[in-house]
Amino acid sequence: MKKFRFRLETLLKFRKMREEEAQIKLAEANIKLRKEQDILKDLRKKQADIFLLLNQKQTNSPTIETLKTYSYYIDKIKSDITAQQEEVAKAAAYRQECLVVMEDAMKQRKLVDNLRTKRLEQYNDELLHEEQKILDELGTQAYMRDRESV
Secondary structure, three states: OOOOOOOOHHHHHHHHHHHHHHHHHHHHHHHHHHHHHHHHHHHHHHHHHHHHHHHHHHOOOOOHHHHHHHHHHHHHHHHHHHHHHHHHHHHHHHHHHHHHHHHHHHHHHHHHHHHHHHHHHHHHHHHHHHHHHHHHHHHHHHHHHHHHHO
16 A cells, blocks of 8 residues: 555645744744833833932922923823833734734644544554455465365
8 A cells, every 4th residue: 555645745834834933923922022011110110210219309308490300201201101001002912913823823734734633544544454454365365275275
């Protein structure tokens, strides 16, 4: 009997490659999301630090100019935090898209992989059946020879 050959092997390789690409994009999206979240965390820490510093300055009766400077800086940090929150949301949305693409690629690959497994099992069953036929034929021939010699 012929060696097992899966006709859709090229498709299976293509789908595996697509799945790997999707996994790479998801990993990159995870890294990007973590990076954006770290930037947001740093901005929030800066905001907390500036509020502490402002509280310390207020005990020493600061000038109007100093208070204005702190106010402008606090407003700037707040706008930076808002912008960074949007970047985090974009990164999270992109990560989610990548996750959906990867899940779809996995499903597509598993579909062809399961088909390959079924075809291999079918091939092995046919091979076993052929071997059994040959063994039965050999047994019949041996039996006939033994009967003729008696």
